[in-house]
Amino acid sequence: MDRIARINEFLQASPKDNFLRHALALEYLKLGEDAKARELFETILAESPDYVGSYYHLAKLLEKMELRELAIEWYEKGMEAAKKAGDNHSHNELQGAYEDLVY
Secondary structure (H helix, E strand, O other): OOHHHHHHHHHHHOOOOHHHHHHHHHHHHHOOOHHHHHHHHHHHHHHOOOOOHHHHHHHHHHHHOOOHHHHHHHHHHHHHHHHHHOOHHHHHHHHHHHHHHHO
């Protein structure tokens, strides 16, 4: 069974599991299925804005899709969420990517 099928099987039992949804989005990225990955990341963050790990991946994907202004917005939202969560590592990672894009 491939990874996507396995993750989907777990999601049937826990459809709102952000870890599983995030993992599925990463698998879609590997396959170049950017629209599916974007949809999952956006769903995670709409439902759980405190799920800090998805901000970076969504913003990077938006950069790849040449949606620069939208990527900047998501980096900013991610930095704010990371700050609220006290997650300095994620904040620094988001800030570094943000600065690379903006400056």
